[in-house]
Every structure is written in C-alpha cells, then in structure tokens.
Amino acid sequence: xxxxxxxxxxxxxxxxxxxxxxxxxxxxxxxxxxxxxxxxxxxxxxxxxxxxxxxxxxxxxxxxxxxxxxxxxxxxxxxxxxxxxxxxxxxxxxxxxxxxxxxxxxxxxxxxxxxxxxxxxxxxxxxxxxxxxxxxxxxxxxxxxxxxxxxxxxxxxxxxxxxxxxxxxxxxxxxxxxxxxxxxxxxxxxxxxxxxxxxxxxxxxxxxxxxxxxxxxxxxxxxxxxxxxxxxxxxxxxxxxxxxxxxxxxxxxxxxxxxxxxxxxxxxxxxxxxxxxxxxxxxxxxxxxxxxxxxxxxxxxxxxxxxxxxxxxxxxxxxxxxxxxxxxxxxxxxxxxxxxxxxxxxxxxxxxxxxxxxxxxxxxxxxxxxxxxxxxx
Numbered sequence: 001x002x003x004x005x006x007x008x009x010x011x012x013x014x015x016x017x018x019x020x021x022x023x024x025x026x027x028x029x030x031x032x033x034x035x036x037x038x039x040x041x042x043x044x045x046x047x048x049x050x051x052x053x054x055x056x057x058x059x060x061x062x063x064x065x066x067x068x069x070x071x072x073x074x075x076x077x078x079x080x081x082x083x084x085x086x087x088x089x090x091x092x093x094x095x096x097x098x099x100x101x102x103x104x105x106x107x108x109x110x111x112x113x114x115x116x117x118x119x120x121x122x123x124x125x126x127x128x129x130x131x132x133x134x135x136x137x138x139x140x141x142x143x144x145x146x147x148x149x150x151x152x153x154x155x156x157x158x159x160x161x162x163x164x165x166x167x168x169x170x171x172x173x174x175x176x177x178x179x180x181x182x183x184x185x186x187x188x189x190x191x192x193x194x195x196x197x198x199x200x201x202x203x204x205x206x207x208x209x210x211x212x213x214x215x216x217x218x219x220x221x222x223x224x225x226x227x228x229x230x231x232x233x234x235x236x237x238x239x240x241x242x243x244x245x246x247x248x249x250x251x252x253x254x255x256x257x258x259x260x261x262x263x264x265x266x267x268x269x270x271x272x273x274x275x276x277x278x279x280x281x282x283x284x285x286x287x288x289x290x291x292x293x294x295x296x297x298x299x300x301x302x303x304x305x306x307x308x309x310x311x312x313x314x315x316x317x318x319x320x321x322x323x324x325x326x327x328x329x330x331x332x333x334x335x336x337x338x339x340x341x342x343x344x345x346x347x348x349x350x351x352x353x354x355x356x357x358x359x360x361x362x363x364x365x366x367x368x369x370x371x372x373x374x375x376x377x
Contacts, residue, residue, distance in 0.1 A: 020247045023254030030261035040260025044222045051212045051229040056097045057240045058205040062197040065105045080184040090128045091135035095142045099132035099329040107336045122348045129333045134171035137317035140216045145299035153309035157217045259304040276306035286315025291322045321360040
C-alpha cells in the first residue's frame with residue numbers, strides 16, 4: 001500500500017467515523033500529559049451497551065420490526081394514517097431499540113412507501129427523525145447518552161421516568177400538531193406482506209431485550225445479562241457478534257479516558273465553579289454543546305463536571321433537536337433520504353432545520369420554565 005493510498009483510506013475513515021476519531025485523538029493527546037487509568041472506564045455501561053446491540057441485531061435479523069410496521073400499514077387508508085403509523089412506530093420502537101436502529105429500520109420503509117403511494121416524503125422522514133430522537137429520551141435504553149447518564153448518576157427507574165415524562169408528552173403534542181396541520185388524502189396501499197418471523201426465535205430475542213432493559217434499570221445483574229445474551233447469540237446466530245457497532249464501544253472508551261485525564265485541569269474547575277454549578281447553567285450548556293459536538297459526547301463530557309443530573313439529562317436529550325449533528329441519528333435519516341432523492345436534499349435540510357429549531361425553542365423553553373427554573377425557585 002502506497003503512502004497516498006493509506007492517507008486516502010485514513011481520510012475516508014475519519015470522515016465516516018468522525019466522533020470515534022475525535023474520541024481516540026482526544027484520549028491519546030490527553031494521555032501524553034496525564035496518566036490514564038483503567039478505573040476511568042465504566043465497564044458496566046459498556047457491557048449493557050454491547051448486550052443491547054447484540055439483541056437489537058437479533059431482532060433485525062428476523063425482521064420483526066419491519067414485519068410489525070407492514071402489518072400496521074395494511075390497515076391505513078389515508079396519507080395521515082400512513083404518516084401516523086410510520087412516525088408512531090418509530091417513536092415507540094426507539095424507546096427500546098435506540099433511535100439509530102429505529103431510523104435505520106423505518107426510514108427505508110417510508111421511502112419505499114413514498115414511491116409506491118406517490119407521497120412527498122421529506123416531511124415524513126423529518127417527523128420520523130424527530131420521533132426517534134424525542135421518543136428515545138423516555139427510557140434509559142433509548143439512546144447512548146441516557147444509558148450512560150442513568151449509570152453515571154445512579155438514577156432509580158422512578159426518578160428517571162418522572163424527569164423525562166414532561167418532555168416526552170410535550171414531544172408527542174408537538175409531533176401531532178405538525179401531522180394534523182398538514183393536508184390529508186385517501187391512499188390505497190398495496191404492500192407485499194412479509195412472512196411472519198419465526199415465533200420461537202423472536203420470542204427469545206424479545207425476552208433478552210427485556211432482560212437487558214431490566215439490567216439497565218438495576219433489576220438484574222449487568223454482567224449476567226451480558227453473559228446470557230452472548231450465550232444465546234452463540235446458539236442462535238453467532239454471526240451477530242460481527243454485526244455490532246464496535247466503533248460506538250471504542251468511542252465510549254475514548255471519551256472515558258479523555259474525561260478522566262482532564263477531570264482535574266484548571267479549565268474544568270473553572271467550568272464547574274462558574275457555569276455548571278447550577279441547574280440553569282448545566283441545562284443551557286447541554287443544549288448549546290449538543291448543537292456543536294452532538295449530544296452523546298456532550299453528555300459524557302459535562303457529566304464529569306456537574307452534579308446537576310436532572311438538568312444535564314434534560315439538556316442533552318432536548319439538545320438532540322437543532323442542528324443536523326445535534327443527534328448523530330439525524331445524520332442517518334438525512335443520508336438515507338439524500339441517496340434516494342439527491343435533488344431534494346437541500347429542501348430536506350431546510351425543512352429539517354426549521355422543524356428542529358422550532359421544536360428546540362418550544363420544548364426547550366417549556367421544559368426550562370416547568371422543570372429547571374421552577375425547581376430553582
């Protein structure tokens with residue numbers, strides 16, 4: 001391999017795995033100045049994340065989510081009903097299989113339906129993206145930042161759900177207002193039905209999913225849950241071990257090391273004493289930093305600097321609205337749409353920014369005054 005080929009491949013990798021590359025570089029550079037320690041790495045979070053990714057890969061392999069969506073869509077007779085099903089199933093499934101997987105599953109399905117029914121799909125895909133990012137915030141297993149913060153601050157299930165109930169309800173109202181504000185028309189969908197997934201194998205994967213969610217909620221041992229999951233995968237489909245997004249696990253390790261290395265620096269002390277020492281400061285910092293570096297790294301970085309757990313949890317989840325990179329899941333749906341409709345990509349992005357920043361303004365402001373500001377009185 002020539003030097004030029006190596007550099008080209010390196011550039012392509014960095015472009016494709018920007019967050020991973022940034023995490024590894026920050027961990028390596030900070031380790032030059034500060035001695036890294038294995039204690040910085042939260043192994044329980046990594047175990048739960050790996051186990052959940054294995055289970056989700058299993059559910060994808062039997063196409064359980066696709067089958068469920070098509071069965072529901074067979075009942076639809078109008079554009080609005082189709083939109084409600086596509087957005088609703090994305091919203092609900094994201095709570096259990098993460099926002100990324102929900103979009104990877106249901107956006108391609110929406111694009112196929114758009115062609116078959118001659119529907120204009122940009123708004124539907126944008127609503128699915130909103131649904132995935134906002135629906136996933138309701139559960140600890142819905143997205144990586146929740147999984148990390150739930151373990152980092154040792155939330156109880158009751159505490160977590162009570163905090164996230166208000167923004168989730170506001171999100172439902174916001175999405176429904178957009179859907180019902182649009183025009184409706186009758187549709188006749190002729191979708192090819194899928195074979196029903198193998199019931200026994202699907203039941204095993206669903207049982208593993210709920211077992212691992214129980215581990216996330218501290219109702220089961222995380223290491224036992226991982227061991228049971230790996231054993232089941234080895235029996236059912238060992239190829240799933242190769243389908244896990246290991247780059248996400250390495251990204252977490254990189255951020256753990258970087259955060260541990262810089263935890264006692266002067267700038268960290270300054271931020272702790274002047275910005276992140278209040279709920280309002282933490283909330284606004286989480287919203288702002290998510291727009292620039294995405295909400296997962298924002299959650300991991302700020303968690304090392306503040307004790308305002310509720311404000312940070314709310315800030316990084318609502319902060320997934322806004323720019324395209326505020327939540328990396330948003331990039332997934334944009335790329336899927338742009339490949340199928342390259343000439344509409346610019347229009348899609350304009351609509352995306354409008355509805356996302358409007359949601360950020362409305363939901364973010366409401367949560368600030370109903371949760372953050374009210375709690376500080």
